[in-house]
Amino acid sequence: MPTDAIVVGAGVVGAACAEALAAAGLSVTVLESRFAAGGATAAAMGHLVVMDDSEAQFALTRLSRDLWTRRAGEMPPGCEDERTGTLWIAATEDELALVGNKAAFYRERGVDVAELDGGALAREEPNLRPGLAGALLVPDDRVVYPPNAARWLLSRAAARGARLVEGAEVSAIHGRRVATRTGDLEAACVVNATGAAAPLLTPGLPVAPRKGHLVITDRYPGFCRRQLVELGYLRSAHGASNESVAFNLQPRATGQMLLGSSREFAGFDASIRPAIRARMVLRALEYAPALAALSAIRTWTGFRPATPDNLPLIGAWPETPGLFVATGHEGLGITTALGTARLVADAVLGRTSPIDPAPYRPTRAFPGAAHA
Amino acid sequence: MRESVRLTVDGRAVLAEAGVTVAAALWNAGVLGLRRSVGGEARGVLCAMGICYECRVGIDGVPHRRACMELVADGMVIGTGAAAPDVPRPASRVPERVSVEADVAVIGAGPAGVAAACRAAESGARTLLLDDAAASGGQIHRRLPGQPPPEAARSWLERLERSGAQRIAGATVAEARREGEGFVLLADCGGAALAVTARRVILATGARELFLPFPGWTLPGVLGAGGAQALAKGGASLAGRIAVVAGSGPLLLAVAAHLAKAGAEVALVAEQAPLGALAIFGSALALAPGKLLEAARYRAAFSDTPFRTGAWIAEARGTDRVERVVVEDGSGRFEIPCDLAAVAHGLVPNTELARLLGCGTESGAVRVEAQQETTVPGVFAAGETCGVAGIDVAIAEGEIAGLAAAGRDASAAPPLLRARARGRSLARRMARAFRPRAELRRLARPDTVVCRCEDARLASIAACGAAREAKLAARAGMGPCQGRVCAPALEFLFGWDSDTVRPPARPVPLGHLAREETT
Numbered sequence: 001m002p003t004d005a006i007v008v009g010a011g012v013v014g015a016a017c018a019e020a021l022a023a024a025g026l027s028v029t030v031l032e033s034r035f036a037a038g039g040a041t042a043a044a045m046g047h048l049v050v051m052d053d054s055e056a057q058f059a060l061t062r063l064s065r066d067l068w069t070r071r072a073g074e075m076p077p078g079c080e081d082e083r084t085g086t087l088w089i090a091a092t093e094d095e096l097a098l099v100g101n102k103a104a105f106y107r108e109r110g111v112d113v114a115e116l117d118g119g120a121l122a123r124e125e126p127n128l129r130p131g132l133a134g135a136l137l138v139p140d141d142r143v144v145y146p147p148n149a150a151r152w153l154l155s156r157a158a159a160r161g162a163r164l165v166e167g168a169e170v171s172a173i174h175g176r177r178v179a180t181r182t183g184d185l186e187a188a189c190v191v192n193a194t195g196a197a198a199p200l201l202t203p204g205l206p207v208a209p210r211k212g213h214l215v216i217t218d219r220y221p222g223f224c225r226r227q228l229v230e231l232g233y234l235r236s237a238h239g240a241s242n243e244s245v246a247f248n249l250q251p252r253a254t255g256q257m258l259l260g261s262s263r264e265f266a267g268f269d270a271s272i273r274p275a276i277r278a279r280m281v282l283r284a285l286e287y288a289p290a291l292a293a294l295s296a297i298r299t300w301t302g303f304r305p306a307t308p309d310n311l312p313l314i315g316a317w318p319e320t321p322g323l324f325v326a327t328g329h330e331g332l333g334i335t336t337a338l339g340t341a342r343l344v345a346d347a348v349l350g351r352t353s354p355i356d357p358a359p360y361r362p363t364r365a366f367p368g369a370a371h372a
Numbered sequence: 373m374r375e376s377v378r379l380t381v382d383g384r385a386v387l388a389e390a391g392v393t394v395a396a397a398l399w400n401a402g403v404l405g406l407r408r409s410v411g412g413e414a415r416g417v418l419c420a421m422g423i424c425y426e427c428r429v430g431i432d433g434v435p436h437r438r439a440c441m442e443l444v445a446d447g448m449v450i451g452t453g454a455a456a457p458d459v460p461r462p463a464s465r466v467p468e469r470v471s472v473e474a475d476v477a478v479i480g481a482g483p484a485g486v487a488a489a490c491r492a493a494e495s496g497a498r499t500l501l502l503d504d505a506a507a508s509g510g511q512i513h514r515r516l517p518g519q520p521p522p523e524a525a526r527s528w529l530e531r532l533e534r535s536g537a538q539r540i541a542g543a544t545v546a547e548a549r550r551e552g553e554g555f556v557l558l559a560d561c562g563g564a565a566l567a568v569t570a571r572r573v574i575l576a577t578g579a580r581e582l583f584l585p586f587p588g589w590t591l592p593g594v595l596g597a598g599g600a601q602a603l604a605k606g607g608a609s610l611a612g613r614i615a616v617v618a619g620s621g622p623l624l625l626a627v628a629a630h631l632a633k634a635g636a637e638v639a640l641v642a643e644q645a646p647l648g649a650l651a652i653f654g655s656a657l658a659l660a661p662g663k664l665l666e667a668a669r670y671r672a673a674f675s676d677t678p679f680r681t682g683a684w685i686a687e688a689r690g691t692d693r694v695e696r697v698v699v700e701d702g703s704g705r706f707e708i709p710c711d712l713a714a715v716a717h718g719l720v721p722n723t724e725l726a727r728l729l730g731c732g733t734e735s736g737a738v739r740v741e742a743q744q745e746t747t748v749p750g751v752f753a754a755g756e757t758c759g760v761a762g763i764d765v766a767i768a769e770g771e772i773a774g775l776a777a778a779g780r781d782a783s784a785a786p787p788l789l790r791a792r793a794r795g796r797s798l799a800r801r802m803a804r805a806f807r808p809r810a811e812l813r814r815l816a817r818p819d820t821v822v823c824r825c826e827d828a829r830l831a832s833i834a835a836c837g838a839a840r841e842a843k844l845a846a847r848a849g850m851g852p853c854q855g856r857v858c859a860p861a862l863e864f865l866f867g868w869d870s871d872t873v874r875p876p877a878r879p880v881p882l883g884h885l886a887r888e889e890t891t
């Protein structure tokens with residue numbers, strides 16, 4: 001069967017791209033080496049969050065979060081979509097000053113926020129330790145269950161005629177032709193959406209796996225209501241150090257508490273490292289000591305597809321005509337999947353995008369690539 | 373009768389016998405539904421040995437305590453179902469952390485672990501014996517602390533006393549890993565963290581029951597077979613209760629005898645295996661006269677009870693607890709009213725810690741070589757974790773492992789090797805005779821809960837292609853029992869291998885994970 005587009009990889013990014021291309025009327029085939037939504041997408045927290053590290057990061061996360069919000073009503077219950085909001089927590093008065101800057105940044109760009117002082121924060125989240133300086137509340141941020149959100153996107157794509165083939169590993173992409181164990185497949189365009197594995201199929205893509213640990217607890221409904229993130233999170237996420245942790249606590253719709261997060265470059269070694277997990281838990285206990293008594297039931301790791309400038313790689317890969325890439329989403333790929341899909345479909349169809357695609361162009365210069 | 377303690381259960385004053393388990397006290401007070409499931413169903417005790425996490429209640433302000441493992445105390449406040457607290461009361465103290473070093477750490481104080489600890493300590497190794505339960509003895513000799521051990525266990529437990537091995541009861545081992553030349557274990561000990569550093573580890577974690585889903589199996593009052601026995605051993609009164617014992621394996625007879633002795637009226641024992649298969653097994657038993665005597669003795673204990681082969685429970689019915697079961701025998705169905713259904717289809721080795729350590733497994737059991745060493749040098753395994761073969765094999769393997777872990781050569785002890793070989797070969801025949809029949813695959817309906825922690829139902833699981841996918845998409849195996857109940861059922865129903873084990877292998881207070889000095 002001839003097909004207009006082949007999407008390689010059925011993580012959340014591939015799923016969203018498949019849906020957007022199918023919605024545009026293309027016939028789409030998704031090739032997934034294992035099973036859908038089993039990669040980084042299965043490991044992620046599913047925080048849909050507007051970020052302010054750079055204008056480009058803001059533009060993509062804001063567009064994407066709003067796209068998720070618009071579709072919230074369509075998602076089946078298994079997606080566990082909830083408008084939890086985010087609390088960016090300032091531990092000290094110095095940090096509280098930064099909350100002011102952050103609030104101004106969001107407000108100027110039309111994102112709803114509220115500033116909380118220490119007392120208001122304590123009332124909002126009584127299980128945080130007393131004495132924290134305050135927080136910035138972003139009330140419209142959300143949480144989903146990523147693997148099922150990705151599956152739902154795939155089902156929407158399928159409803160528009162897209163075909164998902166699981167257990168179909170792509171061994172090479174030769175322009176508009178991809179090679180699999182059962183033979184070659186051709187299409188007018190191919191999208192490499194294989195996450196951290198993308199450079200294996202498209203050599204030269206500056207993507208490296210950045211490992212993260214998560215711990216989940218038994219169900220404690222009401223322990224916290226918002227996604228709680230320390231204000232210094234970006235230092236961990238975007239700092240130069242090879243290894244970092246930050247307080248990041250998420251209330252799941254199930255009542256479970258999901259605790260992150262750590263970052264390290266360790267290749268594709270998925271093993272759990274008790275030492276970095278301990279640092280992560282200790283960090284969390286500094287903010288929410290009551291966590292110590294909750295039953296932890298599982299730890300796992302996942303690989304964020306990281307790039308040197310913390311922005312994803314979205315668009316045509318000119319070296320190979322017909323090839324588009326959509327990877328490098330680091331710790332924001334659940335959020336940015338919908339915006340990415342929009343940019344990919346626009347690039348494929350030659351449409352104008354709602355945001356400037358230039359900052360995400362895969363061939364952009366990477367100044368001072370401090371990347372391992 | 374022993375002295376009484378005062379409990380508050382869901383705001384109501386309840387008197388309980390001192391020293392019994394919380395699960396037994398609640399059972400005796402007529403409280404069978406202990407928690408509300410994710411989907412709002414009442415759930416009660418299932419395994420009664422600490423692995424299924426179905427009996428979670430709130431105790432003194434802390435949610436998710438296992439009623440089957442906790443003992444009552446005067447003034448205890450218990451909340452069940454919606455009356456259980458959602459979130460723990462803020463801790464009054466930071467959990468302590470205790471570090472212990474040993475030459476040999478033995479996990480599990482059943483017959484295998486006790487024998488291993490004796491042999492290792494007697495050989496001069498500093499030996500530490502850890503068990504989740506409050507008293508040593510394992511599943512077969514399960515008892516309350518302070519109760520004298522049964523006759524059969526006494527000599528080994530006295531020998532353990534003399535051996536110099538250090539025992540820590542109530543220690544739930546949650547993690548195990550290699551660290552430098554040795555191993556590190558992390559356990560929870562009644563809320564305190566215990567870190568063990570050992571040069572050698574012996575895994576003697578035994579087995580749990582195999583539960584296969586059927587409509588109504590989640591009703592309170594439907595327990596495991598060994599589960600019902602363990603509940604009774606924990607102090608539950610069965611006087612006047614009508615019980616049906618069903619499933620498969622020699623354990624059914626032992627359980628029926630035990631329940632009858634505890635005052636229950638056993639209305640039926642239903643063995644799913646056909647008579648023919650059992651006859652072949654019976655002739656194998658003739659080679660092991662001890663076993664035959666044992667079976668005869670059990671049979672005598674409930675000689676008025678109908679015993680049927682080729683029959684199984686197809687459904688349990690009741691509103692908030694089991695009221696009757698539907699039994700099927702291939703030619704028809706009939707109903708039996710009952711207060712208690714004790715159902716299990718044999719045993720499944722507990723291999724989670726072994727798999728965390730990277731030990732190889734085969735047919736669901738830990739692989740060992742002649743000296744009981746696993747594929748990971750320095751890690752030994754003994755007893756049912758290596759395959760279900762009964763107490764004699766467990767003891768022989770424990771002895772071999774204990775000697776070997778202490779650096780002695782067990783091949784100098786031929787009687788041990790012979791006992792092991794005899795028992796293992798009998799076990800293979802037994803496994804064949806009691807293999808669950810294909811009809812049992814068709815009992816669960818599309819809306820039957822298969823993963824009890826998460827209320828994942830058959831239809832949503834059947835839409836997946838592998839255990840890991842069923843976990844991610846349908847939440848099967850995502851809860852606190854971590855698939856211990858549903859993974860073997862999924863293997864039976866769909867032929868799926870269980871997903872990789874992720875630490876902690878048992879739920880443990882998050883604070884315990886906060887201090888790891890090493891890499």
Ligand SMILES: Cc1cc2nc3c(=O)[nH]c(=O)nc-3n(C[C@H](O)[C@H](O)[C@H](O)COP(=O)(O)OP(=O)(O)OC[C@H]3O[C@@H](n4cnc5c(N)ncnc54)[C@H](O)[C@@H]3O)c2cc1C
Pocket residue numbers: 008009010011012013014031032033034035036037038039040041042043044045046047048049168169170171193194195196197201211212213214260261301302303304305326327328329330331332333334335336
């Ligand atoms: C610990 C952790 C927490 C996170 N938390 C969040 C969060 O809260 N919010 C957020 O927005 N993001 C979060 N992320 C980031 C998010 O998980 C990723 O950015 C996102 O999942 C990337 O999606 P993907 O589709 O690109 O990759 P993947 O999900 O990895 O999908 C790639 C797919 O391609 C397949 N594949 C690979 N090679 C081939 C081949 N040769 N042929 C065919 N198929 C192939 C893989 O099997 C896989 O299914 C987190 C990540 C981690 C690790």
Ligand SMILES: Cc1cc2nc3c(=O)[nH]c(=O)nc-3n(C[C@H](O)[C@H](O)[C@H](O)COP(=O)(O)OP(=O)(O)OC[C@H]3O[C@@H](n4cnc5c(N)ncnc54)[C@H](O)[C@@H]3O)c2cc1C
Pocket residue numbers: 421479480481482483484485502503504505509510511512543544545546576577578579580581597598599601602623626627719722725754755756757761762763766878
């Ligand atoms: C529920 C049940 C009832 C049984 N009843 C009978 C009977 O009546 N008659 C009979 O002949 N046989 C019975 N058996 C079989 C009998 O247990 C075995 O034949 C044999 O005694 C097994 O010995 P073991 O030492 O290998 O394991 P077990 O006796 O099962 O001992 C294993 C021990 O390891 C502990 N453990 C497991 N995991 C951990 C952990 N992570 N941390 C700390 N401790 C841990 C457990 O608490 C347990 O005490 C029963 C088995 C089960 C499962």
